[in-house]
Amino acid sequence: MNELSTEDRIKQAAKALFQEKGYSGTRTRDIAERSGINLALLNYYFRSKQKLFELVMLETIQQFFGTLPQYLNNPETSLDEKIQLLSRRYIDFLKTEPDLPLFILSEIRHNASGLIEKMNLNEVVFKSVLAKQYAEAMGRTEVDTKEIYMLIINPLSLIIFPFVARPMVMALTGLDQNGFDQMMEQRKTLIPIWNRNMLNSDLNTTSSNTTI
Amino acid sequence: MNELSTEDRIKQAAKALFQEKGYSGTRTRDIAERSGINLALLNYYFRSKQKLFELVMLETIQQFFGTLPQYLNNPETSLDEKIQLLSRRYIDFLKTEPDLPLFILSEIRHNASGLIEKMNLNEVVFKSVLAKQYAEAMGRTEVDTKEIYMLIINPLSLIIFPFVARPMVMALTGLDQNGFDQMMEQRKTLIPIWNRNMLNSDLNTTSSNTTI
DNA sequence: GTCTATATTTAGATAGAC
DNA sequence: GTCTATCTAAATATAGAC
Numbered sequence: 001m002n003e004l005s006t007e008d009r010i011k012q013a014a015k016a017l018f019q020e021k022g023y024s025g026t027r028t029r030d031i032a033e034r035s036g037i038n039l040a041l042l043n044y045y046f047r048s049k050q051k052l053f054e055l056v057m058l059e060t061i062q063q064f065f066g067t068l069p070q071y072l073n074n075p076e077t078s079l080d081e082k083i084q085l086l087s088r089r090y091i092d093f094l095k096t097e098p099d100l101p102l103f104i105l106s107e108i109r110h111n112a113s114g115l116i117e118k119m120n121l122n123e124v125v126f127k128s129v130l131a132k133q134y135a136e137a138m139g140r141t142e143v144d145t146k147e148i149y150m151l152i153i154n155p156l157s158l159i160i161f162p163f164v165a166r167p168m169v170m171a172l173t174g175l176d177q178n179g180f181d182q183m184m185e186q187r188k189t190l191i192p193i194w195n196r197n198m199l200n201s202d203l204n205t206t207s208s209n210t211t212i
Numbered sequence: 213m214n215e216l217s218t219e220d221r222i223k224q225a226a227k228a229l230f231q232e233k234g235y236s237g238t239r240t241r242d243i244a245e246r247s248g249i250n251l252a253l254l255n256y257y258f259r260s261k262q263k264l265f266e267l268v269m270l271e272t273i274q275q276f277f278g279t280l281p282q283y284l285n286n287p288e289t290s291l292d293e294k295i296q297l298l299s300r301r302y303i304d305f306l307k308t309e310p311d312l313p314l315f316i317l318s319e320i321r322h323n324a325s326g327l328i329e330k331m332n333l334n335e336v337v338f339k340s341v342l343a344k345q346y347a348e349a350m351g352r353t354e355v356d357t358k359e360i361y362m363l364i365i366n367p368l369s370l371i372i373f374p375f376v377a378r379p380m381v382m383a384l385t386g387l388d389q390n391g392f393d394q395m396m397e398q399r400k401t402l403i404p405i406w407n408r409n410m411l412n413s414d415l416n417t418t419s420s421n422t423t424i
Numbered sequence: 425g426t427c428t429a430t431a432t433t434t435a436g437a438t439a440g441a442c
Numbered sequence: 443g444t445c446t447a448t449c450t451a452a453a454t455a456t457a458g459a460c
Contacts, residue, residue, distance in 0.1 A: 024236040157373035
């Protein structure tokens, strides 16, 4: 069945524990125990806790951001379809890995600063097909960079934040794990709709009168 | 000038370091050093690192959530004004304490689970004036609880997430600290507008055709 | 490659003088 | 209340046998 090499078993156990307890909260002994191997082997393969962590972290970041460019750069899909796809795929993914965002965000701050810079997401976003399509939709060739931030930060906020704040959201709403998942399922279709409306409302700087 | 008692100096230093490095990443020696006192005194006043942490954490949670009820329950303000006020005040607050949300979210998960439950935010939200005003606006006496979640989770997502993901957002956008603050300043007025439109779009379940 | 045993370092907590 | 010195425990890392 699970014919993983020793090296991979250690990496897998490390990934789980680092995510659960963070870098400093994780003991190498626990990683060894969960891998079903001895502590000495961990150092044999990875030299140190720090090195092991960096490896795991790099893979995790790539797992998280690796798919982003392909969503943003598909010339076959419209601007709106891109947001739909982004919502669906990221929510599906995060339902299987709900602790990933909080892990990445807090460990980047504490133990892996610099990793994000190296990926230069900046270019990835601004040179994307998404950015071009936005400019076209607005009827301009050049678009204020600030508008592009919103275009990407707002959907990501609405997708990721509930996972980051899951314990808080569950306490706030009284939902159990199942109810939480259902809520996120609904958001797959709601977020793109909201996003369209947010973009439209930015067009009419006249902040518009509404029913509520 | 800064005539704090020794006890308060320790607490203040602890707060700063716990926020910066998390519970397990913080050494009591560092807290002592930053307080300008000796390690032994820390234990004299607070008995243990754990006890000191719990105290600091409790105060931090109250600082963060303590103001929420007064925003949600003011009978003088409309639904929309409540969201406006919430956005303005929380963004102002978070500009002075940008690391607070990530700290709370990650430490609650690791070292302070149960603290949130004790505050039963659930009741605070559902019995709020805000919830009543929402029901009225919808022309109903009873409203599906799911709608209330959205009413509160969405603005909070849009307000808090950029702070939680600040390193990522700054890398993504290329903004410096100053530019980031300006972006958040703009969001004070944008978020309430977006929120109005999100609520309206939920009314027409016909997901509506729009310009983009 | 894998283990047991051990060295080394680090960090929390306390004893006891002042 | 505050300090120096020290104890104790925990956790990382390595030596050396198999």
